[in-house]
Structures are given as C-alpha cells and as structure tokens.
Amino acid sequence: MGPFGASSIVSSPRIGILIVNLGTPDSPKVQDVRRYLREFLGDPRVLDMSPIARWFLLNLIILPFRPRRSAHAYEQIWQPKGSPLLIHGQELATALARELGGSFKVELAMRYGKPGIRKGLESLCGSGVERVIALPLFPQYSESVTGSINAKLREEHERLHSPPPLQILGSFCEEPGFIAAWAAVAGPALASFEPDHVVLSFHGLPERQILAWDKTGTHCLQSSDCCDSLGSKNRGCYRAECFATARAMSRELGLAPEHHDVSFQSRLLRDPWIRPYTDEVLTELAGRGVRRLAVLCPAFVADCLETVEEIGIRGREQWSQLGGEELLLVPSLNAEPRWVEALADQLRSAAT
Secondary structure, rough: OOOOOOOOOOOOEEEEEEEEEEEOOOOHHEEEEEEEHHHHHHHOOOOOOOOOHHHHHHHHHHOOHHHHHHHHHHHHHHOOOOHHHHHHHHHHHHHHHHHOOEEEEEEEEEEEOOOOOHHHHHHHHOOOEEEEEEEEEOOOOOOHHHHHHHHHHHHHHHHOOOOOEEEEEEOOHHHHHHHHHHHHHHHHHHHHHHHEEEEEEOOEEHHHHHHHOOOOOOOOOOOOOOOOOOOOOOOOOOOHHHHHHEEEEEEEEOOHHHHHHEEEEOOOOOOEEEOEEEEHHHHHHHHHOOOOOEEOOOOOOOOOHHHHHHHHHHHHHHHOOOOEEEEEEEEOOOOOHHHHHHHHHHHHHHOO
C-alpha cells in the first residue's frame, strides 16, 4: 500500500515532522529578493554548470537585473502576513499538527530563506523527539529541488549534536491521497466554472537536467512517448512523474483527452526546457477557439509566485490578449482538509 494509504496511529514515541518547501524572500523589497535569489540560484544543483560559469551568470547577468522584476512580481501577490507560500505553509503545519495529535511535533522549513532547515531540525531535536521524518513538499522528484532539499537535510542533520534518526520521504506523484485531495479542490471549481479546456501546468526544467538524470542515455527524451507510462526506466524522472500526475488527475476528474493538455512553465534563460511550454499551449488553444480556460498547477502544493502571479496574473493577461474570454487559476492544495488528511495518513504510515 502506498504512503497515503495507511491510517494506523502512533501512540508513542514522539515523532518530529519537518515539512519542507522551496522558500521565499523576507519581503518584496529589491534587496530581500536579491538576497533570496543569490541563495537560490547560487545552488549548484539549480544552476548546474561549472562554478566559474555560474558565478558570471549569477553576478553579471541575473542579479543586476532580475531582482527588480521579481520584486515587482512579489509586490503583486504579497499579503499583510507575508508571501502566500509562507502563509499557506504555516497554516498547513498548524492543521497537520492538530490532525496528527500530541505524539507528533510539526515544523515548517524552507530550503532557501526563512524558516531554514537548520532551525526546523534544531527545534524538533530540542523538544526531545526520538525520530525526525522530513517530507519535501514536491510531488514529483527533481534533482534541482528535491535533491537539493535532501542534501541540505542530511548536511544540517549531521551538524547536530547526537541527533535522532532522520528519515526523508520520497516523491508522491500518483499517490491516491494526493490525487484525491486535488480532485476535492479542483472538482467543484471546474464544475462551477465550466471550462472549454483544462491545462495542467507544471514547473519546467532544462532538458539537460532530465538527460543528466538518465544515466543510461537510452530513455529520457529519446522518443515522443518516453513519458507515456511510469516504470523502472523512468521512475524518478521529473518529466515522467509530472505526466504520471497528470494521468492520475485527469482520470480522477474525468477529463477527456481532447479536453485537457499538459504543459511546463517558468523557463529561464535560452537553453531548451522540457516541452510543451505553457505560454505556447495557451496560444495554440486560443487559435483553436477555446474561450474559457482552467489551469491547474500540480507541481505545487501551495499557491506561490509561480501560480498566483505567473498564471493568475500574467497568464490571464496573455489569455485576454489572445482573445480568450476567461482564465481560471484553480487554487492549489494549500491547507485544505482533504490534503491535511492525506499528509497525516502518509506520516502515520512512515512512523510505524
């Protein structure tokens, strides 16, 4: 049975839970965004190139210009209590602690920015937990994000004095609880909106990272159907796991093949990224006469810059310019009850 399928309850010992997301700047001010981008894009797993090339790209091309544009984007979505990603993360941690009960202590951490992974681990260990279970909040595995989180978790755990054992949970791209939670959120929204078409838009990655993952060089991106199923050859491949999520969600939501598409957003620089690109899919759909479009972003479990601003603001503006009537961004899972229940089941299962 998958990690979302169990429901046994831990009575003892006390278990520390660390849920980990990507991160957010401290504020939408340019200096805070620049500091965040320096940490994020300075990670060699994110900008996977030689140290010299990464230094020049980061310090001479990205940091002189991108922080101001990104700060403007953050300003459009910033809330009185902070960034949506942080707010939803805090709400999820609180709801999860309530659902799990007193045998568990739950902390939220970010790979970049605050609250950091070190602080989260120190808080859990200082409370006397006997084990720590860490869950990167990314349904599909990628070396640049999940791999970086895992490496940071292990690094910070090793720095602690006599730490309790650490267990890191894996990706959950097609786990029934995760898919059911999305259906619980998206089903009513789609029924009310009545879209002509649905797009499942995932965060993109450079093609070179997908090719680097495939150590054999014989499967990933070698044919148009390389991601049509998930098996021993491609489990752990980010693109394949995205398509696995899309298949499971489309079945659960009853989306006909001709009425939905899968695409990838957020590409950076000029290198080829995994296709199809979301902005190009929108252009194609508008040309086919689609007018009411719904977009889901199943690579994210919490609304953030990439969902609220990139799709909900810029994507909607693009859709209007293309002649579309309306674009609905379906909210992410955030701290919805079905998602909290699914996560609790996963963590109880891991704790047994």
